[in-house]
Amino acid sequence: MLKIMAARLKQGHRTNRFPEVVPPMPDRFRGRPVLHPERCAEDCSACQEACPTAAITKPTPGTMALDLGRCLFCTACTEACPDHGLAFTDEFRLATGAREDLVLRQDETYQLARELGEKAMALFGRSLKLRVVSAGGCNGCEVDVNVLGTIGWDLGRFGIQIVASPRHADAVVICGCVTRNMELALRKTLDATPDPKLVIAVGACAISGGPYLDQEEQLGGAVGAGIPVDLLIPGCPPHPLTILDGLLRLLGKVKN
Amino acid sequence: MTTAALTNGSAIPLSAVPRLPFDQFQDHLVEACGGDHRLVCLCVGRGLEGYAVLAGTGGPALEVLRTTFPEPDFPSITPECPEAHLFEREIAEQRGLKPLGHPWLKPVRYHRAYNTGRDAWGRTGPILPGVTPFFRVEGSQVHEVAVGPVHAGVIEPGHFRFQCNGETVFNLEIALGYQHRGLEAALLCGPHRTTLKHMETASGDTTIGHAWAHCLAVEGLLDLQVPLRAGLIRAVALELERLANHTGDLGAIAGDVGFLPTLSYCGRLRGDWLNMTAVLCGSRLGRDLLKPGGVRFDVDTDRLADLRARLEATAADTANAVELMWNTPSVLARLEGTGRVIRAQAENLGLVGPAARASGLRQDVRHDHPFGPYAEAEITLGHEDLGDVAARARVRWQEIQASVEFLRWALDVLRTLPEGPVAVPAPRALPPNHLALGMTEGWRGEIAHLAVTDDHGRFSLYKLVDPSFHNWTGLALALRGEEISDFPLCNKSFNLSYCGFDL
Numbered sequence: 094m095l096k097i098m099a100a101r102l103k104q105g106h107r108t109n110r111f112p113e114v115v116p117p118m119p120d121r122f123r124g125r126p127v128l129h130p131e132r133c134a135e136d137c138s139a140c141q142e143a144c145p146t147a148a149i150t151k152p153t154p155g156t157m158a159l160d161l162g163r164c165l166f167c168t169a170c171t172e173a174c175p176d177h178g179l180a181f182t183d184e185f186r187l188a189t190g191a192r193e194d195l196v197l198r199q200d201e202t203y204q205l206a207r208e209l210g211e212k213a214m215a216l217f218g219r220s221l222k223l224r225v226v227s228a229g230g231c232n233g234c235e236v237d238v239n240v241l242g243t244i245g246w247d248l249g250r251f252g253i254q255i256v257a258s259p260r261h262a263d264a265v266v267i268c269g270c271v272t273r274n275m276e277l278a279l280r281k282t283l284d285a286t287p288d289p290k291l292v293i294a295v296g297a298c299a300i301s302g303g304p305y306l307d308q309e310e311q312l313g314g315a316v317g318a319g320i321p322v323d324l325l326i327p328g329c330p331p332h333p334l335t336i337l338d339g340l341l342r343l344l345g346k347v348k349n
Numbered sequence: 350m351t352t353a354a355l356t357n358g359s360a361i362p363l364s365a366v367p368r369l370p371f372d373q374f375q376d377h378l379v380e381a382c383g384g385d386h387r388l389v390c391l392c393v394g395r396g397l398e399g400y401a402v403l404a405g406t407g408g409p410a411l412e413v414l415r416t417t418f419p420e421p422d423f424p425s426i427t428p429e430c431p432e433a434h435l436f437e438r439e440i441a442e443q444r445g446l447k448p449l450g451h452p453w454l455k456p457v458r459y460h461r462a463y464n465t466g467r468d469a470w471g472r473t474g475p476i477l478p479g480v481t482p483f484f485r486v487e488g489s490q491v492h493e494v495a496v497g498p499v500h501a502g503v504i505e506p507g508h509f510r511f512q513c514n515g516e517t518v519f520n521l522e523i524a525l526g527y528q529h530r531g532l533e534a535a536l537l538c539g540p541h542r543t544t545l546k547h548m549e550t551a552s553g554d555t556t557i558g559h560a561w562a563h564c565l566a567v568e569g570l571l572d573l574q575v576p577l578r579a580g581l582i583r584a585v586a587l588e589l590e591r592l593a594n595h596t597g598d599l600g601a602i603a604g605d606v607g608f609l610p611t612l613s614y615c616g617r618l619r620g621d622w623l624n625m626t627a628v629l630c631g632s633r634l635g636r637d638l639l640k641p642g643g644v645r646f647d648v649d650t651d652r653l654a655d656l657r658a659r660l661e662a663t664a665a666d667t668a669n670a671v672e673l674m675w676n677t678p679s680v681l682a683r684l685e686g687t688g689r690v691i692r693a694q695a696e697n698l699g700l701v702g703p704a705a706r707a708s709g710l711r712q713d714v715r716h717d718h719p720f721g722p723y724a725e726a727e728i729t730l731g732h733e734d735l736g737d738v739a740a741r742a743r744v745r746w747q748e749i750q751a752s753v754e755f756l757r758w759a760l761d762v763l764r765t766l767p768e769g770p771v772a773v774p775a776p777r778a779l780p781p782n783h784l785a786l787g788m789t790e791g792w793r794g795e796i797a798h799l800a801v802t803d804d805h806g807r808f809s810l811y812k813l814v815d816p817s818f819h820n821w822t823g824l825a826l827a828l829r830g831e832e833i834s835d836f837p838l839c840n841k842s843f844n845l846s847y848c849g850f851d852l
Contacts, residue, residue: 096673102609145546167546167636226506227505232846235503235505237633238503240378242503242616258501270530274458274459275498305542305547308530310529329546
C-alpha cells in the first residue's frame with residue numbers, strides 16, 4: 094500500500110490542459126496542408142501521380158484541391174513536388190461536419206465542424222457516450238481513440254465516455270474502411286443504438302476507404318457505405334488532439 | 350540440392366530455387382518440422398506455384414522450397430506437422446485446393462478464392478463471415494457463449510465461440526476475417542504507389558515492423574546497401590514500437606485483474622513512448638519514417654539529446670509503474686497459472702514472439718536471422734518457461750528492459766556516427782523472376798514477407814505473415830480449462846492483431 098502511494102506521488106498529475114492549453118506538438122507533425130498552386134509549373138502533375146489515394150486534383154490551371162478525407166498526411170506529394178506547391182503545417186484542427194468541407198482549396202476558409210443544434214446540444218452537450226466500432230481499421234485509429242480515455246487526456250472531464258454497448262451510446266464512432274465482412278455487424282450496431290444518435294467517422298479509411306479505397310472487399314468507409322455522418326475527423330491516423338478537438342467542437346466546448 | 354538457402358533481407362533468382370516434385374516438397378517439410386526447423390511460411394501463388402520457408406537453428410540462413418501444387422486437392426500434412434494447419438486452410442481458401450485429411454478445414458478470412466471458380470467448401474452463394482460449423486460440446490450441463498464481432502472495448506472485430514460447463518471453458522474457437530480488406534490481392538503487380546501504405550496499415554500498431562520487413566524484401570531484390578545511420582534509426586523506431594505496446598499491454602493486464610495504478614500509469618506511458626516516435630518522424634505510429642533504401646528523417650544532435658532525455662524519464666516511470674504489479678501478491682495470484690500454453694504445444698503450433706519465449710522457446714528474429722544493426726547489437730532475449738499469463742507478462746517486462754538498453758546503445762552510436770545520407774536511391778523497377786525474403790521481430794513476434802517477381806519485375810506473389818497468424822491458435826489453447834471470466838486477461842497477454850491476420 095505504501096509503495097502504491099509512493100508511486101502515485103512519483104507519477105504525479107499528467108492530464109494535459111487542452112483546450113485551455115494546447116499540448117506541444119512534435120516539430121515534424123504533419124497537419125493541415127497549405128496549397129500554393131500559383132507556384133506550380135503549368136503541366137506539372139507530380140503530386141497527383143505520387144499521391145497514394147488520388148487526393149489531389151487540379152481542376153483548372155493555377156488551382157488545386159486536396160481532399161483531406163482521402164489524404165494520408167504522408168510525404169509523397171511534398172517529396173515529389175519540384176516547386177513547393179504544397180506543404181504541411183502544424184495545424185491539428187481538421188474535423189468537419191460535412192464531407193465536402195474536407196476538400197481544401199487555396200484562398201478558401203476551411204470550415205471546421207460546427208456546434209450541434211440547440212436540440213442536440215440539450216441532449217448531448219453535457220454527456221456524450223461513444224460506442225466505437227472498428228470495421229476494417231488497422232488498429233491505428235482505434236488506439237488513438239482509446240488513448241483519449243487514459244489519464245493523459247481524461248476524456249471523462251468533458252462528459253464524454255466510451256461505453257461497451259450500443260444501447261448505452263449516443264454516438265457511434267466508426268474506424269476503418271468498412272469491409273464487406275463487417276458491414277452487417279456495423280449496421281446492426283447502428284440499429285441497436287437508440288435515436289437520436291450521432292455518427293462520427295475517424296480516419297481516412299472511415300471517410301473514404303483510405304489506402305484501401307480501390308479494393309472491392311470494402312465499401313469506402315462509413316461515407317461510402319451511405320451512413321449519414323455528423324463529424325468527420327481526417328488523418329491516418331488522426332492525432333488524439335485532432336480527435337478530441339473535433340469532439341469538443343461538436344459540443345461547443347471549443348469554438349475558435 | 351533440393352532447397353535454396355537465403356539470408357534475411359536478400360534475394361535469389363527464381364531459377365536458383367529448385368522446383369521439387371510435390372511429394373518430395375511435403376516430405377521435406379514434415380521431416381524438417383519434425384526436427385529442429387520451424388515453418389515460417391507456406392503459400393501458393395499464381396499457376397499454383399507453392400513456396401515454403403523454413404527456419405532452422407543452425408545459422409542465420411533460411412531454407413526456401415518450391416513446388417507446383419496438384420489440382421483440385423492434395424494430401425494434408427497437418428496431422429504430421431500441426432504448424433502447417435492454418436497455412437493449409439489459407440491455401441484452401443485462396444486457391445480452392447482442398448487439403449485432404451485436414452482435421453480442421455474451415456475458412457480463414459471468408460472470401461472467394463482468387464482467380465478460380467473453385468471453392469474448397471463447395472459454396473456457391475454469398476460467403477458470410479463466421480458462417481461455419483463450430484466445434485460443439487454436447488451435454489445437458491454444457492452451454493455455448495458467443496462473443497463478437499463487435500466487442501465491449503475499443504478493439505478490432507472477431508468472433509469467439511466458447512463451449513462451457515458452468516464457468517469452465519472446454520473449448521474456444523476463434524473465427525476471424527471481419528477485417529479482410531484484400532491486402533495481399535492489392536499488392537499483386539506492385540509495387541504500387543499505395544504499397545508502402547498497405548504495409549504500414551497491415552497491422553497499424555506494427556507500422557515499423559511490417560514496413561521494415563517490406564523494405565528488407567525490396568532492398569534485397571534491388572541489392573541495396575542501406576546506410577548504417579538509417580538502419581539504426583529504423584531500429585530505434587522498432588524498439589519504441591515494442592516499448593509502447595508492451596507498456597500498454599502490461600497496463601491492460603493489470604487492468605483486467607482490477608489493479609488500477611499500473612493500468613493508469615502505463616496508459617499514459619504508452620503515449621510517451623509513442624510521442625518519442627513522433628519526435629523521429631511526426632507520426633506517433635511511425636508512419637512515413639521508412640522507405641525502401643533507408644529512412645525519410647534524420648536525427649541531429651539536439652533531437653538525439655531530446656530522445657535520450659525522454660528515454661531515461663519514461664524508462665524510470667515505466668519501471669516504477671510495472672514493479673508495483675510484481676510487488677502485489679494479489680495481482681500475481683491472478684496471473685500465475687492462468688492461461689497456460691506448455692512448451693510442446695507452443696512448438697507444435699509454431700508460436701512466435703513473446704508468446705513462444707514465455708513457453709520456453711528461444712527464438713527471436715533479431716537474434717536468429719539478424720537484420721539492420723541487430724547483427725552488431727546484443728539483444729537479451731526474454732525467457733520464461735511456464736507459458737502462463739504471468740510468464741507472458743514477465744517476458745514483455747524483460748523485453749522492455751532489453752529495448753531500453755538497446756536504445757541507450759543505439760542513440761549513443763548515432764551520436765558518434767559521422768553525418769551522412771539516411772537513404773540510398775531505390776529504383777522503382779525490380780529485377781524480374783527473383784524471390785526475396787524480409788523478416789523482422791515485431792513486438793508480437795516474427796514478421797515474414799516473401800516477395801516473388803514476374804517476367805516484368807512486378808510482384809507475382811507477395812505473402813505477409815503477421816505473428817498473429819501463428820499465435821491465435823495459442824490463445825484458443827490457453828483458454829482450455831480456464832474460467833471464461835479470464836478470457837480478457839488471457840487475450841490481453843497475447844494481444845494479437847485482427848487486421849494483421851485478416852489482411
